[in-house]
Amino acid sequence: MAMRNSYTRRVPAPERTSLPAIVAAAGDLLESGGLAAVTMAAVAEKVGVRAPSLYKRVRNRDELLALVAEAAVADLRVRLAGADGAGDACARLDALARALREFARSRPASYGLVFAPDDIRLDRTQLEAAGAPLFEVVAELAGREHALEAARTVTAWATGFISMELNGAFRLGGEVDEAFAYGIRRLASAISQR
Amino acid sequence: MAMRNSYTRRVPAPERTSLPAIVAAAGDLLESGGLAAVTMAAVAEKVGVRAPSLYKRVRNRDELLALVAEAAVADLRVRLAGADGAGDACARLDALARALREFARSRPASYGLVFAPDDIRLDRTQLEAAGAPLFEVVAELAGREHALEAARTVTAWATGFISMELNGAFRLGGEVDEAFAYGIRRLASAISQR
DNA sequence: ACCTGAACACCGTTCAAGT
DNA sequence: ACCTGAACACCGTTCAAGT
Numbered sequence: 437m438a439m440r441n442s443y444t445r446r447v448p449a450p451e452r453t454s455l456p457a458i459v460a461a462a463g464d465l466l467e468s469g470g471l472a473a474v475t476m477a478a479v480a481e482k483v484g485v486r487a488p489s490l491y492k493r494v495r496n497r498d499e500l501l502a503l504v505a506e507a508a509v510a511d512l513r514v515r516l517a518g519a520d521g522a523g524d525a526c527a528r529l530d531a532l533a534r535a536l537r538e539f540a541r542s543r544p545a546s547y548g549l550v551f552a553p554d555d556i557r558l559d560r561t562q563l564e565a566a567g568a569p570l571f572e573v574v575a576e577l578a579g580r581e582h583a584l585e586a587a588r589t590v591t592a593w594a595t596g597f598i599s600m601e602l603n604g605a606f607r608l609g610g611e612v613d614e615a616f617a618y619g620i621r622r623l624a625s626a627i628s629q630r
Numbered sequence: 631m632a633m634r635n636s637y638t639r640r641v642p643a644p645e646r647t648s649l650p651a652i653v654a655a656a657g658d659l660l661e662s663g664g665l666a667a668v669t670m671a672a673v674a675e676k677v678g679v680r681a682p683s684l685y686k687r688v689r690n691r692d693e694l695l696a697l698v699a700e701a702a703v704a705d706l707r708v709r710l711a712g713a714d715g716a717g718d719a720c721a722r723l724d725a726l727a728r729a730l731r732e733f734a735r736s737r738p739a740s741y742g743l744v745f746a747p748d749d750i751r752l753d754r755t756q757l758e759a760a761g762a763p764l765f766e767v768v769a770e771l772a773g774r775e776h777a778l779e780a781a782r783t784v785t786a787w788a789t790g791f792i793s794m795e796l797n798g799a800f801r802l803g804g805e806v807d808e809a810f811a812y813g814i815r816r817l818a819s820a821i822s823q824r
Numbered sequence: 825a826c827c828t829g830a831a832c833a834c835c836g837t838t839c840a841a842g843t
Numbered sequence: 844a845c846c847t848g849a850a851c852a853c854c855g856t857t858c859a860a861g862t
Contacts, residue, residue: 450843451845470749476836488837489846497836552746552793555664560799582812588800589787589813596790597782599746605754606782618776619783626820644862645826670855682856683827691855 453483455493459503466504466545471554474501498556501549505558508546512539513566520569525576526624532570533594533620540598548602551595567591578627586627593623647677649687653697660698660739665748668695692750695743699752702740706733707760714763719770720818726764727788727814734792742796745789761785772821780821787817 461482465473476497480487494500519535520528540547549556550563571587578586597619606612655676659667670691674681688694713729714722734741743750744757765781772780791813800806 472749475834477834485845486847488839488848491837492845548746548748551797552742553797554742554748555666560801563799585809585812586816588791588794588809589816592790592794592813593783593787594790595794596786596788599793600782600786600789603745603747605757607754615779615782618779619786622780622783622820626816669853671853680828682829682858685856686826 453485453489453493455503457483458490458493458500459507462500463504463507463543463546466501466549467543470545471501471549474504476500502556502558504546505549505553505556506562508543508550509558509562509566511543512536512550513562515539516566516569520573525573528573529570529577529590529624530617530620532573533590533616536594537598537601537616540602544602547598552599574627577624582627589627590623593619647679647683647687649697651677652684652687652694653701656694657698657701657737657740660695660743661737664739665695665743668698670694695750696752698740699743699747699750700756702737702744703752703756703760705737706730706744707756709733710760710763714767719767722767723764723771723784723818724811724814726767727784727810730788731792731795731810734796738796741792746793768821771818776821783821784817787813 458479462474462479465475465478465482474497476487476490479500480490490500494503515535515538516532519531521531522528523531550558567587570590571583574587574590575583597616600606601612606615652673656668656673659669659672659676668691670681670684673694674684684694688697709729709732710726713725715725716722717725744752761781764784765777768781768784769777791810794800795806800809
């Protein structure tokens, strides 16, 4: 009895994985094999555990996918903050748009999870925080009164362009890079105050 | 023997459903319950048949979803063709953009299937055909040499705006209709020849 | 020639039992 | 306190057997 109690207290729970490891494993599976590859069993195996154990750290698969999306948003936030800085407003806008596109290319499936979620409910506030630098630059170009509409216009164009690119809508007629540059130039002048 | 042969020939196959009925049922389930609701069993029940029978008309679930997307594209094509017509190029562009948005609102899940497919491979040529009126109007505004880039810029903005709207990205700060109008006005002037 | 029940492998998820 | 095997309901898909 005393023996058993002491044993119970001394070996209560060897943690064999962690939430960050689980989210990272799910993200890797997502990028390498798409949403269908993000199986509770596959994630569990990647972190060296059995599927039922995942439910100690995560409510269900949907919540796990939401956490993957959140992690991607956090990454995007860092990238955008790092890309912002030098030059005039036009150059800054260009740099931010390119950083968004590079993020999408480096983690296309995660990008899709964030900007074209299927059922997953994700926290929009983090995404808005990530877009703050863009909002600021756009406000400079369009003026404070039109900052919101202008930012939405630019964001809509950028996310639409990138998801078209990821979906292979640009197969014919190459020069996607040029089309992106053309678009950003046009958008910048379109929202600029006369 | 003779009896059995004659019977076999006279009752060879009472068809209890059809491919169009199956695709329509799948589309209805998609709109009412999302992708997860499009189950082979649920589709089969809707058309009065058992799940295995569906495989007589459809290779698998992915192909069925692709057919749903194709049907949506065909609908979109009709809508865009009908919306095009009167007024100057600017007014026509406005009408086409609004028709796209109304399509998205009437069948949001199908819209997502077409413009933000998960794994489904869908025929891009039909989608390009549906977008022909838009391409034409844009060519008039931007000039033939810049028609392709301009059309891509407008399409990217429109699809990006609409998917943001469907995903609830515009919760705060109302007047989404105004933002759409603002965007289309800005885009039209942005791609117009000076 | 189409339809069906039965079967298979594979999901997500739960839970009692282990340590 | 976490981990596990066993179990459950539910998927997509196949196939031999019916008519």
